[in-house]
Amino acid sequence: MNKLFGLVLTGGKSSRMGTDKASINYHKEPQSKYLYKLLEQVCDRTFYSIGDQQKIVDYPDEKCILDLNEYRGPLNGILSAHKAHPDAGWLVLACDLPLIDLENLKLLKKERDTQKTATAMATHKTKLPEPLVAIWEPEGLKEAIAYMEAAQSSCPRKFLINSDTKLVFPIHDKVLFNANTLAEYEHAKSILANESI
Numbered sequence: 001m002n003k004l005f006g007l008v009l010t011g012g013k014s015s016r017m018g019t020d021k022a023s024i025n026y027h028k029e030p031q032s033k034y035l036y037k038l039l040e041q042v043c044d045r046t047f048y049s050i051g052d053q054q055k056i057v058d059y060p061d062e063k064c065i066l067d068l069n070e071y072r073g074p075l076n077g078i079l080s081a082h083k084a085h086p087d088a089g090w091l092v093l094a095c096d097l098p099l100i101d102l103e104n105l106k107l108l109k110k111e112r113d114t115q116k117t118a119t120a121m122a123t124h125k126t127k128l129p130e131p132l133v134a135i136w137e138p139e140g141l142k143e144a145i146a147y148m149e150a151a152q153s154s155c156p157r158k159f160l161i162n163s164d165t166k167l168v169f170p171i172h173d174k175v176l177f178n179a180n181t182l183a184e185y186e187h188a189k190s191i192l193a194n195e196s197i
Contacts, residue, residue: 002114002138005088006039006046007065008032009077009132010095024185026098026192035093036063038102042109043091049077073154074132075144082141089114090141094132096178098188104170108135117143117163123173129165130176131156 010022010032022032032048039046048059051067068080074094081090091109093100104121112119117140120129136144140163147159170176179188 006043
């Protein structure tokens with residue numbers, strides 16, 4: 001089985017949130033650090049995916065992969081990581097996932113199918129792959145490069161929908177909740193507060 005590396009995507013602009021989603025505190029520490037620690041528990045190595053504007057941020061150099069800006073959208077960071085370590089599968093997490101937990105990451109890893117393009121989480125409701133809660137295989141990432149070079153769209157979900165993707169359903173759909181606005185941030189905080197009671 002291919003080695004599994006973890007990747008925390010921190011290179012987004014967070015324009016809808018109005019503040020860097022990687023630095024938001026849901027779990028008594030910056031979200032990027034929280035996700036990094038989760039991935040460390042299920043992956044052989046873990047990295048932060050960072051953009052040019054984040055070089056000055058306090059991420060250790062040896063734990064960072066800089067976006068090469070060869071492609072548009074979220075696949076930019078994933079494909080930059082693939083170029084750095086082309087033989088690894090990548091368990092990718094976006095920073096807008098305040099409710100993701102270790103139990104579901106272990107489930108995703110357990111259900112990994114290295115013969116597929118990717119193994120992706122999907123809600124029971126939509127049954128659509130979540131490309132930023134997924135394990136991308138090396139061969140699948142080669143296919144993604146060809147897709148990005150030929151297609152008009154840079155949407156990773158559209159790519160996975162049209163690829164040989166294995167879907168894994170979480171224990172509860174809420175763990176895939178995306179917080180991209182202040183209202184969604186407040187909603188996530190209220191869920192976490194109620195769970196801690």
